[in-house]
Amino acid sequence: MGNSVERYLDESVCGLLHRPQSANGDALVLTHGAGANCQSPLLAALAEAFASGGMTVLRCDLPFRQLRPHGPPGPGSAARDREGLRQAVVAARKMVPGRVFLGGHSYGGRQASMLAADDPSVAAAMLLLSYPLHPPRRPTQLRTAHFPQLHVPSLFVAGSRDEFASLEEIAKALELIPARTRLLVIEGAGHSLGNRGELSAIAAKVTTAFVDFIGKGSGSRSV
Numbered sequence: 001m002g003n004s005v006e007r008y009l010d011e012s013v014c015g016l017l018h019r020p021q022s023a024n025g026d027a028l029v030l031t032h033g034a035g036a037n038c039q040s041p042l043l044a045a046l047a048e049a050f051a052s053g054g055m056t057v058l059r060c061d062l063p064f065r066q067l068r069p070h071g072p073p074g075p076g077s078a079a080r081d082r083e084g085l086r087q088a089v090v091a092a093r094k095m096v097p098g099r100v101f102l103g104g105h106s107y108g109g110r111q112a113s114m115l116a117a118d119d120p121s122v123a124a125a126m127l128l129l130s131y132p133l134h135p136p137r138r139p140t141q142l143r144t145a146h147f148p149q150l151h152v153p154s155l156f157v158a159g160s161r162d163e164f165a166s167l168e169e170i171a172k173a174l175e176l177i178p179a180r181t182r183l184l185v186i187e188g189a190g191h192s193l194g195n196r197g198e199l200s201a202i203a204a205k206v207t208t209a210f211v212d213f214i215g216k217g218s219g220s221r222s223v
Helices: 041-052 063-067 078-093 107-118 167-174 196-214
Strands: 004-009 014-019 027-031 056-061 100-105 126-129 154-159 181-186
Touching: 014 041, 027 041, 027 078, 027 107, 041 056, 041 196, 056 063, 056 078, 063 078, 078 100, 078 107, 100 107, 107 126, 126 196, 154 167, 154 196, 167 181, 181 196
Parallel strands: 027 056, 027 100, 100 126, 126 154, 154 181
Antiparallel strands: 004 014, 014 056
């Protein structure tokens, strides 16, 4: 028997739950970007890689995606999306005795980081994939106002050709964060971090880096 994947649905959380064959006691909540959902190939590859390493993974649809199957989040949806992530973390905590981590791609990662800046207890560490530092070709419109309040250890994963943040820009932005941070660069990748044929290898690289970043500690909620 291998890892199992099942639909997860309760009053406020909707997604897919990966239960590892040999659980290590920790869990990861993963969410998607503005144009995707929890079934994005990137999240699927990451969830399988983390579950193969023993972590329970809940990849969830943000509230805006639960309301609309297509299209970006609307004005005013960000606070509701952050609350949805909080509820997903609450659900994950009921499943495991150990640490709960929170991560997301692009918009989902931004909302996760804002939630953690507001409430450092929400997660033991963050996995932020292709953080959208600014809109493409608008480098002065930075989305870093909350970075000085981010006290949760955070691993950032960035493609070297991401139009939402150059490697120099993201490295400079990380200096604003008082928590421990690390930047993992995916060479040649854009904002999506890779095509379908590359995602398995990229997921393995991200998983290895994040496991090293968080260290051992099953059964404890601190990093």
